[in-house]
Amino acid sequence: QQQVKQSPQSLIVQKGGISIINCAYENTAFDYFPWYQQFPGKGPALLIAIRPDVSEKKEGRFTISFNKSAKQFSLHIMDSQPGDSATYFCAASNGGGGADGLTFGKGTHLIIQP
Amino acid sequence: GAVVSQHPSWVICKSGTSVKIECRSLDFQATTMFWYRQFPKQSLMLMATSNEGSKATYEQGVEKDKFLINHASLTLSTLTVTSAHPEDSSFYICSPDTQYFGPGTRLTVL
Numbered sequence: 001q002q003q004v005k006q007s008p009q010s011l012i013v014q015k016g017g018i019s020i021i022n023c024a025y026e027n028t029a030f031d032y033f034p035w036y037q038q039f040p041g042k043g044p045a046l047l048i049a050i051r052p053d054v055s056e057k058k059e060g061r062f063t064i065s066f067n068k069s070a071k072q073f074s075l076h077i078m079d080s081q082p083g084d085s086a087t088y089f090c091a092a093s094n095g096g097g098g099a100d101g102l103t104f105g106k107g108t109h110l111i112i113q114p
Numbered sequence: 115g116a117v118v119s120q121h122p123s124w125v126i127c128k129s130g131t132s133v134k135i136e137c138r139s140l141d142f143q144a145t146t147m148f149w150y151r152q153f154p155k156q157s158l159m160l161m162a163t164s165n166e167g168s169k170a171t172y173e174q175g176v177e178k179d180k181f182l183i184n185h186a187s188l189t190l191s192t193l194t195v196t197s198a199h200p201e202d203s204s205f206y207i208c209s210p211d212t213q214y215f216g217p218g219t220r221l222t223v224l
Binding site for chain 2: 032034036041042043044045046049089091093100101102103104105106107
């Protein structure tokens with residue numbers, strides 16, 4: 001599987017601030033880029049996903065920015081809350097998001113300080 | 115949305131024994147099932163992809179004879195870890211689709 005690089009490894013943000021997590025990929029065949037939230041001992045939960053034909057997608061407090069030429073995408077969490085404290089994974093797949101499995105980034109441990 | 119369940123949620127076994135993990139997709143016809151493995155404080159790694167009624171496809175480095183996958187129906191897929199060893203201790207997660215993941219099974223091999 002091709003690599004997906006994620007940064008930072010850990011992040012501390014004050015309540016109400018903006019949390020930003022970045023990912024970069026190598027395989028230009030990837031056509032589906034989701035972000036997942038995972039709490040300890042639980043399976044990951046899909047937050048938001050984007051395809052390369054758009055540069056930005058927003059759902060509530062979560063926004064994905066996508067730069068196809070740079071092969072980078074990022075997650076922005078607006079008005080971060082203590083309940084957002086979790087591990088976040090970016091991922092990528094080819095095959096339209098259904099046919100192929102996901103390649104995950106290494107994860108970002110996010111802590112929102114009250 | 116679809117609900118994916120896994121059983122057991124955790125299991126402890128002795129080295130050399132086999133463990134079966136069940137993954138059920140409720141309200142979702144899972145023609146494909148992805149199995150992931152997650153070591154502590156690490157990312158998820160795709161182990162294998164199974165299609166209902168056919169043999170699974172394993173990722174490079176995953177022993178197909180050690181991790182037996184059966185996908186006999188659209189709602190049930192099983193992963194059997196054969197002759198488990200301590201290095202197989204991990205969190206195993208199934209996923210019928212990129213939108214849905216099971217809650218995971220924590221395997222500890224003593």
